[in-house]
Amino acid sequence: MPTIYLSPSTQEANLYVNGGTEEYYMNKIADAMEPYLRASGINFVRNTPDMTAVSSIRQSNAGNYDLHLALHSNAAPEGRYGMVRGTDVYYYPGSVRGQRAAEIIAENLKKIYPLPDKVRTLSTTRLGEVRQPKAPSVFIEFAYHDNEEDANWIKENINEIAANVVQSLAQYFGLPFLLPEPVRTGTVRTDGGRLNLRAKPSTDARVIGLIPNGSSVIIFGQTGNWYVVQYGGQIGYAAVRYISI
Numbered sequence: 055m056p057t058i059y060l061s062p063s064t065q066e067a068n069l070y071v072n073g074g075t076e077e078y079y080m081n082k083i084a085d086a087m088e089p090y091l092r093a094s095g096i097n098f099v100r101n102t103p104d105m106t107a108v109s110s111i112r113q114s115n116a117g118n119y120d121l122h123l124a125l126h127s128n129a130a131p132e133g134r135y136g137m138v139r140g141t142d143v144y145y146y147p148g149s150v151r152g153q154r155a156a157e158i159i160a161e162n163l164k165k166i167y168p169l170p171d172k173v174r175t176l177s178t179t180r181l182g183e184v185r186q187p188k189a190p191s192v193f194i195e196f197a198y199h200d201n202e203e204d205a206n207w208i209k210e211n212i213n214e215i216a217a218n219v220v221q222s223l224a225q226y227f228g229l230p231f232l233l234p235e236p237v238r239t240g241t242v243r244t245d246g247g248r249l250n251l252r253a254k255p256s257t258d259a260r261v262i263g264l265i266p267n268g269s270s271v272i273i274f275g276q277t278g279n280w281y282v283v284q285y286g287g288q289i290g291y292a293a294v295r296y297i298s299i
């Protein structure tokens with residue numbers, strides 16, 4: 055299963071024009087993303103508000119991630135405060151996978167941002183969280199927090215933004231996008247052998263783990279004859295017929 059490094063802003067000094075901070079609202083979006091990520095079978099490791107961009111990059115580079123995803127809101131330059139709107143999705147020039155992920159994310163954000171013609175993808179070497187991660191990286195500036203309309207859009211659409219981004223991630227990784235369900239516990243019931251935990255909902259998909267008969271698993275979602283389950287800290291797909299609720 056793919057694993058992303060999820061890096062919401064740690065910039066608590068960046069104030070929203072209508073109250074709150076960039077750090078607070080980007081972490082709200084990350085909070086809302088978590089159940090969608092689990093339901094869709096996407097593993098994640100996340101930074102914490104007490105970290106910095108530097109320590110987030112360091113933690114990301116200490117692991118093996120399929121994507122580094124930074125969540126931010128923007129501010130206009132001096133002299134244009136409150137006058138700019140739009141969504142910018144950044145990737146590193148020459149990163150084929152980073153560019154593809156950024157383009158998918160931008161195309162889907164056009165469906166929910168009120169000014170779709172102002173959603174764009176941009177390459178950059180300026181941003182540390184684009185330039186320095188060893189994983190393909192995407193840096194989203196959802197909207198301008200110094201513009202009241204943009205700030206209100208973020209605040210009023212936390213869940214919709216979160217679902218939209220995870221839908222893009224599922225598309226990028228070639229996984230079904232699943233809505234969160236009540237988390238359940240199941241028990242593996244085989245003839246005694248171990249149950250395959252697979253990377254995708256297919257018998258042709260790579261086996262990423264083996265679950266012993268009688269083991270308990272956490273069930274986050276279902277697509278067809280496959281559950282999205284967690285066992286031993288790993289999330290993957292397992293056949294429904296071998297798991298009893």
